[in-house]
């Protein structure tokens with residue numbers, strides 16, 4: 001008897017009809033002899049609608065109360081789902097995050113799961129029920145409700161799979177698996193049969209929202225195999241698992257892009273020890289993550305320093321940096337929000353020269369200017385003008401032959 005954790009995303013439970021379909025599919029799996037824990041997201045658009053409501057009260061809603069509000073989205077879907085299962089003659093209990101004993105830290109809106117006590121979940125399973133768990137939410141030490149960050153139901157599912165030592169974690173979504181590029185903008189994108197945790201971590205952190213990054217971190221740490229597949233078809237999806245020899249042969253697995261990027265340049269910064277420390281300390285203290293950083297060679301004891309943050313953090317960052325610029329006597333601070341980042345990810349890059357050149361060539365053929373570049377062992381990223389991002393993804397997809405049949409195996 002296998003223990004399986006399944007997760008259905010917002011679009012998969014976006015209407016009563018769809019919730020019924022999910023219930024039927026879960027029952028089928030249970031009929032095949034599996035023990036099932038089913039994690040659900042809020043119905044499509046509901047989390048956004050709740051956030052919008054809070055903004056009607058105030059532009060800066062209290063984080064604790066915002067989490068209480070946002071957590072209601074999943075309460076709705078999980079209860080409707082349990083009703084649907086019961087109406088079909090099977091036993092099911094819905095559990096909210098606190099009932100499923102999902103313990104987190106106290107970072108409202110972006111809480112991390114610390115541990116899951118499985119007693120209640122196991123008891124429900126032992127009593128022969130299908131267990132439905134509200135995704136995206138947990139409880140802190142003081143019993144406050146917390147949420148895990150957007151897309152966090154993936155993390156709930158993988159964390160439960162790890163804690164329960166499940167045989168498999170299935171992520172059901174609105175696409176058939178992980179593709180060589182976002183299929184919504186690249187029609188030639190191919191479904192990948194397998195992808196390593198490392199590559200999936202890069203794809204997730206560089207902007208592919210098909211799996212939330214922390215869910216992949218959990219999966220890698222506890223070696224939980226993930227099957228990403230469609231809620232609407234029966235086709236095999238993508239297995240996300242530990243690296244094997246076959247995976248290494250593939251040079252580039254995917255192209256990914258992120259529009260949520262902005263660039264800040266501090267012009268004519270005095271070039272002396274301790275300056276970078278002065279500039280980035282207030283930024284990191286504010287919990288802002290800086291991504292790429294470039295400093296050009298100095299002329300007359302002054303250099304320009306350019307770095308990127310998310311568009312979401314842009315305003316706050318530029319205010320902090322303008323303060324420091326005044327203190328250290330930098331000439332001025334410039335900001336640009338019309339940028340985006342396009343990246344290549346692949347294990348095969350470790351052992352191949354020339355990947356970057358092919359990337360630069362493909363972008364230059366389209367007349368796309370690269371303003372920043374960063375590389376690591378298995379990825380290369382370029383910052384370009386946002387308006388060219390879709391063109392860049394398609395050009396790179398083509399240049400690396402990712403739409404070719406041979407890439408599918």
Ligand code: ADP
Pocket residue numbers: 008009010011012041151172173174175177178179180181182183184207208209210211254
């Ligand atoms: P869910 O609501 O099921 O969690 P999400 O919207 O969070 O679904 O994630 C699925 C979406 O991720 C797809 O609709 C697709 O547009 C997007 N996506 C981005 N990059 C990729 C990729 N490389 N492969 C598959 N989907 C991707």
Ligand code: ASP
Pocket residue numbers: 009010041042047048073135136149150151152153154
């Ligand atoms: N409902 C939450 C969101 O929209 C969590 C999730 O769907 O995974 O971000």
Ligand code: MG
Pocket residue numbers: 009151154209210211212
């Ligand atoms: Mg998601």
